[in-house]
Amino acid sequence: MFGVGFLAVGYPHVPDMIRQLDAGSIVGILNGEAVCVGFSTIFNTLASRVGIDSYLVIGMVHYRRHTWNVVILNDTLFYFDLTYDIDHGYLRPLMTRGQFYTVFNNHRPFDDLFEYLWVR
Numbered sequence: 001m002f003g004v005g006f007l008a009v010g011y012p013h014v015p016d017m018i019r020q021l022d023a024g025s026i027v028g029i030l031n032g033e034a035v036c037v038g039f040s041t042i043f044n045t046l047a048s049r050v051g052i053d054s055y056l057v058i059g060m061v062h063y064r065r066h067t068w069n070v071v072i073l074n075d076t077l078f079y080f081d082l083t084y085d086i087d088h089g090y091l092r093p094l095m096t097r098g099q100f101y102t103v104f105n106n107h108r109p110f111d112d113l114f115e116y117l118w119v120r
Helices: 002-010 014-023 026-030 036-049 082-088 097-103 113-118
Strands: 053-061 064-073 076-080 107-109
Touching: 036 053, 036 064, 036 082, 064 082, 076 097
Parallel strands: none
Antiparallel strands: 053 064, 053 107, 064 076
């Protein structure tokens, strides 16, 4: 109790930090405040539970941080942006890298290293 009181009094921004952390978790989905990292992380967790290799791609969209997913099916990388699909009310089919970055030409990953690791 002392720790919580100290944080709340000594650091007034802590409630906002906790809210941001919630927005990137299942709590954010349940309370309607989820952001891209929450949707992407939960998808990764569910995919791994059923044996699908899934990874987060962290990057920028319109100069803001954003997260989307890549899954590996039959040795092929497929990309999708679950947050975009949820915001627009439909699910797009999985896309290859070229298809994805043609449709989502404003998505820029921070680092292409992930993709180089999977090129055969």
